[in-house]
Amino acid sequence: MTELSRRRALISGGGLAALGAIVAASPAQARAMVGWNWSPNRSVAGAGNGTDPHWVWDSEADPLLESLFNRGVIGKINELLWDWERNEQPLPRGLPSDLRDFMEHARRLPDWADHAKLERAAEFNKSRGIYLNLCNGPGGGILATAIPKEARAVYYSVGGADMEDRVAKTSLFGFAVGSLDAYRPQGTCVVECVKTRLVHAAVRHLLPQSPHWRNGAEEEIPISQEDMLVTWHTLPTFAMRKMRESEVPIPDEDAEAYLHSWQVTAHMLGIADEYIPATWDAAYAQSDQILARNMGPTPEGVKLTDVLLSQLAEQTSPLSLSRPLCNALARYLVGDRVADWDGIQREPVWDRVIPEAWPMLVKFREGLVPLPMVPEVAWTIDEALRKYILFYLTKGEETKIEIPTHNRPG
Numbered sequence: 001m002t003e004l005s006r007r008r009a010l011i012s013g014g015g016l017a018a019l020g021a022i023v024a025a026s027p028a029q030a031r032a033m034v035g036w037n038w039s040p041n042r043s044v045a046g047a048g049n050g051t052d053p054h055w056v057w058d059s060e061a062d063p064l065l066e067s068l069f070n071r072g073v074i075g076k077i078n079e080l081l082w083d084w085e086r087n088e089q090p091l092p093r094g095l096p097s098d099l100r101d102f103m104e105h106a107r108r109l110p111d112w113a114d115h116a117k118l119e120r121a122a123e124f125n126k127s128r129g130i131y132l133n134l135c136n137g138p139g140g141g142i143l144a145t146a147i148p149k150e151a152r153a154v155y156y157s158v159g160g161a162d163m164e165d166r167v168a169k170t171s172l173f174g175f176a177v178g179s180l181d182a183y184r185p186q187g188t189c190v191v192e193c194v195k196t197r198l199v200h201a202a203v204r205h206l207l208p209q210s211p212h213w214r215n216g217a218e219e220e221i222p223i224s225q226e227d228m229l230v231t232w233h234t235l236p237t238f239a240m241r242k243m244r245e246s247e248v249p250i251p252d253e254d255a256e257a258y259l260h261s262w263q264v265t266a267h268m269l270g271i272a273d274e275y276i277p278a279t280w281d282a283a284y285a286q287s288d289q290i291l292a293r294n295m296g297p298t299p300e301g302v303k304l305t306d307v308l309l310s311q312l313a314e315q316t317s318p319l320s321l322s323r324p325l326c327n328a329l330a331r332y333l334v335g336d337r338v339a340d341w342d343g344i345q346r347e348p349v350w351d352r353v354i355p356e357a358w359p360m361l362v363k364f365r366e367g368l369v370p371l372p373m374v375p376e377v378a379w380t381i382d383e384a385l386r387k388y389i390l391f392y393l394t395k396g397e398e399t400k401i402e403i404p405t406h407n408r409p410g
Contacts, residue, residue, distance in 0.1 A: 038289055040274040042282035044112060044263055048274025053225035058270045061201035064102055065403075069205055071096070078402045081195065085400075088185035106194050109183065110267045114260060118183045121261035124254045125178040130365065131248055135239035136174050138326070139333040141167070141308050143234040146338045147294055150231060151301035153222045156213040157203055158404045160304070167311065169401050174235075177265055193268035195401040200228070200270070202403045210407040216300075228271050230294045233287040236262040240280065242333065246362050255280060297341035305330075305342035328354050 040048025068074055073096060080092045087107075091100055125132060145151050154160050159169070173192045181187035200223045207213045207222045236259065243250060259280055266276045277283035309330060313323040328350030331339040 038286045042278055043274045044276045044278050045273035053229060053275050056225040056272065057204060057221060058197070058201055060102060061197055061270060062204055064098060065198065065201035066205050068096065068099065074403050074405050082400060085188055085191055087183065087187050087190040103194055106197060107190050109264060113264050117257040117260040118264065120254065120257035122180045122182055124258050126180060128248065129178070131243050132178060132239055135242045135333070136235050138312060138330055139238060139242065140234045142305060142330045142334050142342060143238060143338060144231065145301040145305045145308065146296065146341045147230055148296050148298045148301065149219065149222065149227055149294065151298050151304055152213060152216050153203065153207060155300035155304060156210050156408050157207060158406055158408055161408045167308065169399055172399065172401060177261065182261065183264065189265065190268060192401060193265060197270045198403050199401060206404060206407050225271060225275055226290065228269060229275055229286070230290055232262070232266055232271070233291060237283050237287045246359060248362055249366060259283065301341065302343035305344060309344070324350050332358065
């Protein structure tokens with residue numbers, strides 16, 4: 001509570017299956033039932049003070065953004081940063097000196113970054129793109145709407161009023177992490193991470209000013225280190241668990257490289273090294289603990305889920321079967337409990353077909369079964385995913401991450 005007072009003065013697998021009665025409780029009750037006992041010895045730092053990340057935010061970016069808002073310069077900064085796109089690109093002239101100093105520091109990779117692993121991760125992202133985009137797109141998006149704090153933060157921030165733009169910007173970040181050039185000089189991942197870190201700090205400044213958000217939030221400040229970790233686990237941890245569950249063959253070296261790319265990304269987003277898992281076993285253990293005390297249903301989550309699935313259905317097919325297929329695909333990815341929290345309608349036909357067709361499609365993609373053995377419905381799913389990915393790749397080229405200047409209108 002001391003940290004909170006000081007600051008006020010200045011997003012499947014075994015974890016999801018283990019939620020049980022804990023997630024049926026209020027967040028405060030769940031927190032009491034599942035305390036923070038994950039050891040920093042299991043982190044990339046190998047040590048730390050073990051502070052509950054629920055009470056930690058971003059001590060570098062937060063006071064800086066508050067100062068920039070007070071000076072009324074956010075609009076000008078967005079203009080200057082609009083064409084800052086590549087990792088190697090110098091920062092634009094005209095930025096406030098304190099912001100420039102912060103960004104120059106924030107854009108440096110950690111000393112423990114391994115470029116050979118980052119290169120291997122890029123190749124893994126290429127060879128396993130269909131699975132990763134499925135898990136990180138529809139899968140991670142639907143999981144995020146079942147995280148009450150994230151659902152409320154998204155819904156009442158400016159992004160909640162235009163979910164197509166919000167999803168496009170999230171996809172822009174996701175594809176930057178997964179691209180072949182991610183951390184190469186000509187890539188964009190460093191830029192997107194630094195911009196996202198600035199956005200998070202801006203939201204921490206803005207959301208507490210929203211009476212709508214305050215009326216439903218149990219916290220006084222959004223997007224703590226814990227909140228960022230929760231979202232992080234809905235991406236690489238969920239994706240790896242889902243791929244393992246689907247029996248996608250993954251060499252240990254590839255799995256380690258994929259984790260490393262997301263470890264570096266976590267650091268670049270401002271997550272403290274003592275909270276970043278050093279191994280997959282450490283990641284699974286942290287995920288099980290942290291998701292259990294942060295997931296559950298909200299009205300905002302149900303509304304956001306409906307918007308997300310409507311967007312996916314609109315882009316995958318004009319046919320009437322598109323939304324039922326999307327509903328069933330989402331349910332298959334996140335499981336019945338999360339799907340029910342998010343108000344996803346059950347689909348008697350597709351809910352039965354997809355669990356049978358998807359493993360067959362995986363086996364065909366991995367060269368384990370011949371073409372005649374793949375059912376027609378598997379190609380329907382594959383085509384839906386292809387169009388989804390193509391749509392958001394295109395949207396990503398039409399938008400850029402910007403620092404928000406206000407909350408959701410109205």
